[in-house]
Amino acid sequence: MSQREEILSKVRAAIAPNGNHDERRKNLRTAAIAKADGIIPKLPESKKAIQARFEERAVKADATVVFSKPREVANNIAKYLREHNLPSAIRTGDDKRLKTLLRGYESLLEISHGRTYGDDMVGVSHALGGVAETGTLFMESGKDNPTTLNFLPETHIVVINADDIETSYENLLEKLRDKYGAGEMPRVLNMITGPSRSADIEQTLILGAHGPLRLHIIIVRK
Amino acid sequence: MVEITSPEFKANARLAMGDGQLQQALGHVRTNFINKRAEAKANLDEFDELRDSATAIKDHVLEHLDLYLEKYEEKVIASGGHVHWAATADDACKQILDICRSVGAKSVTKGKSMISEEIALNDALSAAGIEPVETDLGEYIIQLRGEHPSHIIAPAVHLNMDQVRDDFIKHHTHLPADRPLNEPETLLREARAILREKFLNADVGITGANFLIAETGTSVIVTNEGNGDLTQTLPKIHIVIASIEKIVPTLEDMSQIVRVLARSATGQDMSVYTTLSTGPRREDDPDGPEEYHVVLLDNGRSSMLGTEFQDMLRCIRCGACMNHCPVYHAIGGHAYGWVYPGPMGAVLSPSLIGVDKAGHLPNASTFCGRCEDVCPMHIPLPKMMRHWREREFEKHLSPMTQRASIRGWAWVAKRPFLYRMMASASARFLWLLGGVNHRIKSLPFAWGWTRHRDMPAPEGSTFMSQWRERQARDAGDL
Numbered sequence: 001m002s003q004r005e006e007i008l009s010k011v012r013a014a015i016a017p018n019g020n021h022d023e024r025r026k027n028l029r030t031a032a033i034a035k036a037d038g039i040i041p042k043l044p045e046s047k048k049a050i051q052a053r054f055e056e057r058a059v060k061a062d063a064t065v066v067f068s069k070p071r072e073v074a075n076n077i078a079k080y081l082r083e084h085n086l087p088s089a090i091r092t093g094d095d096k097r098l099k100t101l102l103r104g105y106e107s108l109l110e111i112s113h114g115r116t117y118g119d120d121m122v123g124v125s126h127a128l129g130g131v132a133e134t135g136t137l138f139m140e141s142g143k144d145n146p147t148t149l150n151f152l153p154e155t156h157i158v159v160i161n162a163d164d165i166e167t168s169y170e171n172l173l174e175k176l177r178d179k180y181g182a183g184e185m186p187r188v189l190n191m192i193t194g195p196s197r198s199a200d201i202e203q204t205l206i207l208g209a210h211g212p213l214r215l216h217i218i219i220v221r222k
Numbered sequence: 223m224v225e226i227t228s229p230e231f232k233a234n235a236r237l238a239m240g241d242g243q244l245q246q247a248l249g250h251v252r253t254n255f256i257n258k259r260a261e262a263k264a265n266l267d268e269f270d271e272l273r274d275s276a277t278a279i280k281d282h283v284l285e286h287l288d289l290y291l292e293k294y295e296e297k298v299i300a301s302g303g304h305v306h307w308a309a310t311a312d313d314a315c316k317q318i319l320d321i322c323r324s325v326g327a328k329s330v331t332k333g334k335s336m337i338s339e340e341i342a343l344n345d346a347l348s349a350a351g352i353e354p355v356e357t358d359l360g361e362y363i364i365q366l367r368g369e370h371p372s373h374i375i376a377p378a379v380h381l382n383m384d385q386v387r388d389d390f391i392k393h394h395t396h397l398p399a400d401r402p403l404n405e406p407e408t409l410l411r412e413a414r415a416i417l418r419e420k421f422l423n424a425d426v427g428i429t430g431a432n433f434l435i436a437e438t439g440t441s442v443i444v445t446n447e448g449n450g451d452l453t454q455t456l457p458k459i460h461i462v463i464a465s466i467e468k469i470v471p472t473l474e475d476m477s478q479i480v481r482v483l484a485r486s487a488t489g490q491d492m493s494v495y496t497t498l499s500t501g502p503r504r505e506d507d508p509d510g511p512e513e514y515h516v517v518l519l520d521n522g523r524s525s526m527l528g529t530e531f532q533d534m535l536r537c538i539r540c541g542a543c544m545n546h547c548p549v550y551h552a553i554g555g556h557a558y559g560w561v562y563p564g565p566m567g568a569v570l571s572p573s574l575i576g577v578d579k580a581g582h583l584p585n586a587s588t589f590c591g592r593c594e595d596v597c598p599m600h601i602p603l604p605k606m607m608r609h610w611r612e613r614e615f616e617k618h619l620s621p622m623t624q625r626a627s628i629r630g631w632a633w634v635a636k637r638p639f640l641y642r643m644m645a646s647a648s649a650r651f652l653w654l655l656g657g658v659n660h661r662i663k664s665l666p667f668a669w670g671w672t673r674h675r676d677m678p679a680p681e682g683s684t685f686m687s688q689w690r691e692r693q694a695r696d697a698g699d700l
Contacts, residue, residue: 007291007307007518008307010524011288014529016285016288024289025289028289034473036472036614037278038275039478039559041481047531061492061494097299118422134492139370141509148455155517191496191497191498192495194494195494196494197446199488200360201410202247202250204406206410207447209410211495
């Protein structure tokens with residue numbers, strides 16, 4: 001007997017020795033059932049309140065947040081880099097939204113494209129969306145926004161559309177399901193809440209463990 | 223196998239209580255974790271409803287575990303990943319070694335995983351000539367020291383900063399010995415720089431999993447440092463090692479449980495990184511592993527299903543039970559003598575390594591009930607510890623003197639007249655012994671108590687006789 005069969009038969013013998021497995025299969029939870037049963041913390045519904053809550057929670061998680069008009073995104077990135085004494089070189093993927101926002105600002109920002117191997121100081125990515133409940137960003141893997149940009153550079157700047165900020169994780173998960181199909185996922189979905197940190201030495205919280213030291217979020221509002 | 227010292231629990235505990243350095247370090251657990259969880263709970267009106275919801279999800283999963291495992295496996299394979307089933311710790315180590323050897327791996331980075339501790343994976347890797355590198359800061363520190371985690375989410379909580387500094391000076395010999403290392407921050411920066419090289423050079427990355435999602439074939443890790451993500455993103459191969467009960471049905475079920483996980487653990491509303499991984503690198507993916515493997519470990523869990531210990535399989539390893547446990551506060555994690563400390567360890571360890579070895583652990587409880595109160599998954603930990611005490615007694619594992627005393631007590635208790643006579647005599651005797659202060663400084667057969675503190679003396683008469691007096695007085699008043 002393979003180990004697979006050994007484990008599965010032990011499990012079956014313990015929980016459903018005489019079970020009709022086809023019948024039992026009908027009881028399995030689907031996304032629809034999980035959504036109907038789930039407890040979703042109540043939040044204010046107006047767009048403005050949702051965005052304000054996202055900002056408040058992201059800041060509570062030690063990110064910095066700025067609201068920006070589309071044509072000011074490049075300037076806001078440059079300003080942030082200047083304020084933190086960082087060079088104006090940034091690394092991004094192939095995200096079309098970012099390309100549009102940064103087009104024409106080549107004199108302000110030195111932009112290179114593709115994944116990083118750890119020698120870039122600043123990564124700039126575009127988020128799929130954000131969750132107001134906890135100030136969490138949803139980032140998809142892929143060539144538009146390579147996963148390495150989320151983790152290797154010391155400074156991570158994330159651009160997000162104000163309209164993509166939702167109240168709950170569930171709303172964004174549904175969006176993901178619409179985009180990839182039911183039961184399908186991007187290779188990696190990073191749910192990110194603030195910059196990396198550790199409290200492993202005497203429970204003293206220090207920002208910047210193995211991931212970014214700084215997380216700056218630019219919320220694009222038309 | 224990790225060396226098991228659980229049978230020496232009493233000696234371990236005595237040493238731990240006399241260890242001034244450890245006691246100082248444990249002070250952080252007694253205050254920080256408790257206050258932060260309380261604050262997080264207070265800030266979420268739906269917290270208790272979410273606990274009920276999370277509990278119901280896991281109960282449902284355990285009743286249908288075989289079917290969800292099949293569904294999960296099917297989805298992992300469909301996304302290009304591989305699934306390996308491991309009945310025992312040795313099986314899991316062998317499978318992982320085979321995968322590592324397939325690419326001639328020399329170095330393996332590791333995200334934090336208690337399952338990896340349970341199967342003693344580092345020993346297996348080292349024996350095969352493969353260097354295991356722990357990358358979680360706490361795990362890295364204890365790996366340098368040749369120790370095991372003393373807490374499931376804060377592995378180095380038993381250490382003070384000075385000890386970490388000494389270890390770094392001793393092991394990081396390529397750096398000047400007189401460099402300033404007086405702040406946790408400088409220590410962290412040093413570890414970051416050293417581990418960054420290790421991340422970039424590793425052949426294989428191994429992580430655990432907080433959840434396995436059946437709907438999508440996804441594994442989920444929940445971390446704060448970002449080390450788990452670098453571990454799984456940079457090398458050629460990502461191996462996930464997870465036990466079978468980590469399954470949840472859907473993405474939405476995961477988000478229900480995630481809402482209580484970090485709040486119960488560190489008191490954060492959400493951990494910094496919740497990462498959902500599905501299969502290997504895809505076409506035109508610029509990064510990510512070329513191979514994605516999941517090792518599904520049983521190692522005794524299927525034997526807990528259908529027993530009075532099934533509820534323990536709901537555990538999400540948040541650590542709230544040990545953060546709130548007066549016994550853990552007093553002795554720390556290492557005294558428990560195996561991988562899992564605190565109340566969850568006192569229930570889980572006897573299931574996994576046998577009550578003959580870990581029988582002392584469920585005895586080390588005052589049954590104060592705080593662990594069950596704070597458990598986000600409503601696991602009845604004190605009740606299950608009582609079950610283990612019963613099993614220990616049934617198997618004749620408890621010492622002769624203890625068994626004889628319990629038998630003697632039972633014989634007397636079944637004879638009410640005799641029992642009352644003896645109880646009232648001893649109440650009187652102890653009252654006399656208490657003197658004017660009503661404290662007993664030394665008591666035969668109870669040295670264990672009176673060596674460290676005085677015993678409060680009883681009132682001098684039993685409840686029954688006081689009740690009789692009161693009845694008589696009340697009747698007289700009427």
